[in-house]
Amino acid sequence: xxxxxxxxxxxALLLGQWKKARATGVMLASVAAVFWLQPQTKPxxxxxxxxxxSLALSVAVWFWxxxxxxxxxxxxxxxxxxxxGLLLWVDVDRFLGxxxxxxxxxxxxxxxxxxxxxxxxxxxxxxxxxxxxxVWQQAAFWGLLILFGAVKLPGWQNALVNGILPLSGTSAxxxxxxxxxxxxxxxxxxxxxxxxxxxxxxxxxxxxDEFVAYVLFFPTLSAxxxxxxxxxxxxxxxxxxxxxxxxxxxxxxVLLGLAKKFGAANFLAAAALNENLASxxxxxxxxxxxxxxxxxxxxxxxxxxxxVALGMARLLSIRLPENFSRxxxxxxxxxxxxxxxxTLTQWFRAYYFNPLAxxxxxxxxxxxxxxxxxxxSTMLLIGLWHGASGNYLLWGLWHGLGLFAHQRWxxxxxxxxxxxxxxxxxxxxxxFVAVGWVFFALGSPTAAWRxxxxxxxVPL
Amino acid sequence: MKNIRAPWLFxxxxxxxxxxxxxxxxxxxxxxxxxxxxWLFPGRERLPFGAGASDLNISVDDLNALFASHxxxxxxxxxxxxxxxxGDSSIWGELLQPQETLAAALQNSVACPxxxxxxYNLGYPHPSVQKDLLFLQEAQKHxxxxxxxxxxxxxxxxxxxxxxxxxxxxxxxxxTAQYSLPYDYANAQAPRxxxxxxxxxxxxxxxxxxxxxxxxxxxxxxxxxxxxxxxYPPLSPDVKGSLAFGGFDAPQDLSQTFLWSYLEAGVQMNPxxxxxxxxxxxxxxxxxxSDVRYNAMYPRWAYDQYRSLLRQTAQTQGWQYVDVxxxxxxxxxxxxxxxxxxxGESLLAAALQPYIQQNACP
Numbered sequence: 001x002x003x004x005x006x007x008x009x010x011x012a013l014l015l016g017q018w019k020k021a022r023a024t025g026v027m028l029a030s031v032a033a034v035f036w037l038q039p040q041t042k043p044x045x046x047x048x049x050x051x052x053x054s055l056a057l058s059v060a061v062w063f064w065x066x067x068x069x070x071x072x073x074x075x076x077x078x079x080x081x082x083x084x085g086l087l088l089w090v091d092v093d094r095f096l097g098x099x100x101x102x103x104x105x106x107x108x109x110x111x112x113x114x115x116x117x118x119x120x121x122x123x124x125x126x127x128x129x130x131x132x133x134x135v136w137q138q139a140a141f142w143g144l145l146i147l148f149g150a151v152k153l154p155g156w157q158n159a160l161v162n163g164i165l166p167l168s169g170t171s172a173x174x175x176x177x178x179x180x181x182x183x184x185x186x187x188x189x190x191x192x193x194x195x196x197x198x199x200x201x202x203x204x205x206x207x208x209d210e211f212v213a214y215v216l217f218f219p220t221l222s223a224x225x226x227x228x229x230x231x232x233x234x235x236x237x238x239x240x241x242x243x244x245x246x247x248x249x250x251x252x253x254v255l256l257g258l259a260k261k262f263g264a265a266n267f268l269a270a271a272a273l274n275e276n277l278a279s280x281x282x283x284x285x286x287x288x289x290x291x292x293x294x295x296x297x298x299x300x301x302x303x304x305x306x307x308v309a310l311g312m313a314r315l316l317s318i319r320l321p322e323n324f325s326r327x328x329x330x331x332x333x334x335x336x337x338x339x340x341x342x343t344l345t346q347w348f349r350a351y352y353f354n355p356l357a358x359x360x361x362x363x364x365x366x367x368x369x370x371x372x373x374x375x376x377s378t379m380l381l382i383g384l385w386h387g388a389s390g391n392y393l394l395w396g397l398w399h400g401l402g403l404f405a406h407q408r409w410x411x412x413x414x415x416x417x418x419x420x421x422x423x424x425x426x427x428x429x430x431x432f433v434a435v436g437w438v439f440f441a442l443g444s445p446t447a448a449w450r451x452x453x454x455x456x457x458v459p460l
Numbered sequence: 461m462k463n464i465r466a467p468w469l470f471x472x473x474x475x476x477x478x479x480x481x482x483x484x485x486x487x488x489x490x491x492x493x494x495x496x497x498x499w500l501f502p503g504r505e506r507l508p509f510g511a512g513a514s515d516l517n518i519s520v521d522d523l524n525a526l527f528a529s530h531x532x533x534x535x536x537x538x539x540x541x542x543x544x545x546x547g548d549s550s551i552w553g554e555l556l557q558p559q560e561t562l563a564a565a566l567q568n569s570v571a572c573p574x575x576x577x578x579x580y581n582l583g584y585p586h587p588s589v590q591k592d593l594l595f596l597q598e599a600q601k602h603x604x605x606x607x608x609x610x611x612x613x614x615x616x617x618x619x620x621x622x623x624x625x626x627x628x629x630x631x632x633x634x635x636t637a638q639y640s641l642p643y644d645y646a647n648a649q650a651p652r653x654x655x656x657x658x659x660x661x662x663x664x665x666x667x668x669x670x671x672x673x674x675x676x677x678x679x680x681x682x683x684x685x686x687x688x689x690x691x692y693p694p695l696s697p698d699v700k701g702s703l704a705f706g707g708f709d710a711p712q713d714l715s716q717t718f719l720w721s722y723l724e725a726g727v728q729m730n731p732x733x734x735x736x737x738x739x740x741x742x743x744x745x746x747x748x749x750s751d752v753r754y755n756a757m758y759p760r761w762a763y764d765q766y767r768s769l770l771r772q773t774a775q776t777q778g779w780q781y782v783d784v785x786x787x788x789x790x791x792x793x794x795x796x797x798x799x800x801x802x803x804g805e806s807l808l809a810a811a812l813q814p815y816i817q818q819n820a821c822p
Contacts, residue, residue: 248469266667270674276516276687277678286681293677 002262004037005308008218009254012315016242023236024082026213026316031055031083033218035090035102039180047104048090050181054216055083056119057144061191062211063123064136065198070205071127079209087112134199141195148188151181152388183221185385189347190215194229196351204230210237219312223305225323225343232318239317250314257307265301272297273441278451287454294441295434299328302341328433331425333399333406336433344382353378371407376400386440391448395439402432485657491666492524495533496673501680503531505558506581508672510686516678517685518671521627523598525669529676532580532602541575541820544582544599546592547610550740550798551583553805555692558685560802565809572821580604586622587615589722593635594628596726606819607735608812609726612742612798613758613766616718617706627665639725692795697747699755705762714765720773727779734819736780739770741788741808743797755797780819784811 011029018025034051041047059080063071091112093102106112126136194211197203206214206229214232272294273287281287303324313320327340337345353374360370376397383396415421435452442448453460497503507526510517520526527533536542545551545563553561563581570577580602582595592609599607625632629652635641655661679685703710706717727735742763743755753759758766767783774781792804800808 251470251473262667267670267674270518270671271677277682280682280684280688283681286677289677289681 002258005258008033009312009315012219012312016315016317021209022239023207023209023213024079026217026236027079027209028082028086030213030216030218030221031086032090032102033221034182034216035104037221038104038182040103041180044105045107048106050184051104052087052115054182054184054187055087055212056115057187057191058212058215059083059208060119060123061140061144061194061215062206062208064126064133064140065194065203066205066211068127068133073207076208079207079212082209083212084116087116137195137199141192141199144188144192144195148184149388151184152384154388183216186220186222186224186226187215189226189344190229193226193347193351197229202230204233206233217313217318219309219316220320223302223309224341225306225309225321226347227320227343231321235318242315242317246314246317250311253307253311253314257304257309257311260300260304260307262304265297265304268293268297268300273438273451275442275447278442278447282454282460284454284457287451291434291438291451291455294437295328295430298437298440299324328430329426330429331422332410332429333402333432334410336429337399337403344385348378348382352381368408372404375403375407379403389443390445391439391442394445394448395436398436398439402436481658481660482654484659485654485661488657490524492520492522492526492669493528495525495528496676497529498531498534501676503534504529504679504685505531505564506552506561506685507584508675508685509552509585516675516682516687518668518675520665520668520672521624522665522669523594523628523631525672527598527602529672530580530582532582532599536603537576537578539574539576541572541577541605542603543577543579543606543608543816543820544596544602544604545579545608545610546595547583547740548587548612548615548798549583549585549796550612550800551581551610552585553581553583554585554796554799555794556800556802556805557688559683560805562800562805562808565802565805566812566816569806569809570813570816570820572817574822575820577816577820583610584624586624587612588619588622588625589615589719589726590619590625590632591622593722593726593729594625594631596729597631597635600729604730604733606816607726607730607733608816609723609735609737610740611723611737611770612740613705613718613763616720616722616766616770618719635725639721639728641721641725642719695743695745695755695790695793695795695797697745697750697790699745699747699749699753701749701752703752703759703761705759708762711759711761714762715769718766718769723773723779724777727777734780736782736812736815736819737770737774738782738812738815739767739785740798741784741786741792741800741804743788743790743793744786746790757797780815782812782815784808787811 011033015022015025015029031051034054035048038047038051041050090102090104091106091109093100093104094106107115126132194203194215210233211229213236214227214229217227217232220227271290273290277290278287281290306323310320310322321343323342323344325339325342327336330336330339356377357370357374360373365373377400379400380393380396382399383392383394386392386395415425435455438451438455439445439448442451450460452458508517508529509519520529532542532544543566545566551562553563558564558581561581561583563579563583566579567577570579582599584591584595589611592615596607596609653661659666723737742758744750745753745755751760754763767785771781771783773779788800788804788807792801792807793799794801794804
């Protein structure tokens with residue numbers, strides 16, 4: 001993994017100096033990274049079809065969000081050709097022996113051509129009636145949500161895989177593993193954002209290369225942050241020359257990120273709460289150590305990736321938004337969520353919580369109930385975003401109730417703003433979040449319940 | 461911020477990185493000695509070996525780190541009589557928890573009036589007397605009083621160098637030179653280059669040593685260094701009809717095959733510490749082709765010859781030697797003709813008890 005990060009850093013350094021056809025360069029590097037970084041999965045040919053699907057979804061959504069008169073620009077045809085060339089390269093890569101780059105199980109060229117042809121046909125059909133653009137956008141929005149559910153829900157996922165297997169050239173039945181679809185959670189949320197903003201007329205027009213570069217932007221592929229297109233485009237189009245502080249920022253964040261991820265998080269993982277340790281530990285003291293280690297590990301791991309992404313993007317003159325801002329030093333849960341995975345929280349606020357709150361107001365639901373419904377359902381959805389299972393739902397429920405409780409409490413009680421109260425708030429908030437990680441870390445509610453009893457000294 | 465010049469900063473960072481690596485390679489600091497075991501968390505019952513964090517254990521190749529994590533690195537207590545166990549995965553206790561190994565079984569069953577016997581598991585899942593001798597040399601620092609050395613035909617035959625021996629290449633070379641041992645690694649690998657000794661060159665080893673420290677927390681909390689035993693296929697009473705053993709396809713004279721000189725070196729190294737060699741128990745198949753092979757590992761021709769040669773050598777050299785090759789019934793084995801179950805280990809401990817007491821109990 002370290003080697004992959006270093007290679008991507010080298011690519012970012014190189015592309016950062018590239019002045020001409022910059023968006024095309026970033027797009028090609030990003031698409032190549034999607035294929036290159038895709039983890040092994042079963043069935044094996046999905047190592048090709050999953051990245052291909054990421055690319056196909058990006059192209060399709062671009063087609064549907066772009067006004068028809070802007071699609072046939074020369075730059076878009078060139079970008080399409082460049083993408084076709086890259087796909088061809090990925091497909092023939094297996095013949096390159098020692099020079100082979102992409103560890104993917106590539107299909108026969110006839111199958112690939114048929115897949116590309118099908119995509120082109122679908123797009124052409126949807127282009128026949130330009131007045132239906134909004135219908136296609138709506139269909140794509142809901143289709144993406146259903147696909148997201150299918151990827152996250154194990155039962156749906158098996159149905160999806162088994163349904164696709166015969167189409168993908170795999171005749172022998174295989175036991176599908178959980179799909180390790182690289183970056184899909186982030187890709188889907190970027191696409192949903194563009195579809196929604198296009199429907200509302202707020203999306204700036206983007207060329208094909210710009211749009212694909214945005215959706216599959218390689219520094220943010222695996223762990224975000226979720227940038228917005230309107231912030232990303234101007235930086236891609238008119239990059240500011242790198243100044244001294246940009247170089248220093250990039251160096252500092254990359255080194256910091258690598259140290260967090262490889263120098264701390266990987267080691268904390270050995271002492272972080274997991275199924276094995278949870279089932280074998282009776283002592284509350286040790287159990288708290290495991291929970292603390294997990295809380296630190298997940299923060300260092302996730303924020304470490306983000307640091308590297310921010311540093312890498314800066315080499316390309318792109319300033320990504322921060323995703324973490326001292327979340328464990330916040331004095332209440334609302335502030336914690338304003339500083340933890342910031343871009344995801346903002347996404348949900350913009351596209352779910354605020355519209356829901358408006359709807360509930362229109363329905364004249366009692367304010368307290370509206371707040372409860374809004375916060376609970378938002379946090380349940382954020383839980384489901386991580387994975388469709390009971391433990392993530394419980395984690396979402398824990399935080400949803402916590403946010404509601406804090407909202408009610410903060411409305412009634414005004415605490416003095418002394419360092420002591422602030423310290424107490426930080427302590428309480430951190431422990432609330434840390435206990436919540438128990439649900440997140442363990443696969444089953446039963447295991448989580450056992451850990452909670454040990455933590456609080458309740459006899460088993 | 462404005463006063464910092466980026467090229468200068470990059471140059472300084474690079475220079476510091478290179479200098480740190482160069483110094484590390486030149487000094488080769490004994491990083492493995494830095495350990496939280498035996499003070500922050502308890503010393504391990506056996507040497508670390510395993511796959512990684514999810515397995516509660518990890519393999520490290522640095523000899524200092526191996527021993528620093530083991531409870532043998534604790535100071536010897538007054539009145540303590542230290543018994544060290546050397547051997548392969550069977551002695552280490554593959555598929556067993558640390559409380560179920562031979563060392564633990566001996567600890568529970570063997571006692572001497574007026575002496576506190578402590579048994580230390582220095583087994584390691586690599587069957588090699590070269591590795592055993594290296595461990596024995598390292599163990600000298602910890603004042604052993606008696607050494608139990610488990611032997612098998614495989615541990616006594618030359619092997620390709622494994623990572624543990626290569627990582628401690630200088631010590632291995634010194635040992636082979638000091639005792640004029642017939643097999644060395646002179647041609648296997650040139651002395652490590654500066655790059656190999658640098659932080660970058662040693663990054664994997666350093667990372668695993670750090671992970672070993674982090675795993676000390678899990679060890680301290682659970683007392684387990686391996687995941688609970690999962691199901692394994694039972695050993696079949698039937699074996700293949702092959703006569704193959706090591707590199708031989710048919711019966712041969714094996715008198716020049718085994719590395720007796722390593723055992724001799726061990727005895728010379730410990731002139732005042734008794735060593736009790738014992739031939740490890742093996743699974744004896746009773747089904748198809750059992751007239752040709754004892755089990756999947758050993759054809760009868762080779763194993764019988766090995767036993768005979770070992771007995772003769774021990775007699776000639778005047779070594780203490782016990783042959784317990786067939787004392788464990790088939791149900792006392794787990795997944796491998798050498799790996800014992802907890803019950804098997806208890807039976808073996810009972811068989812060795814009188815020999816240990818002869819040495820340990822005044």
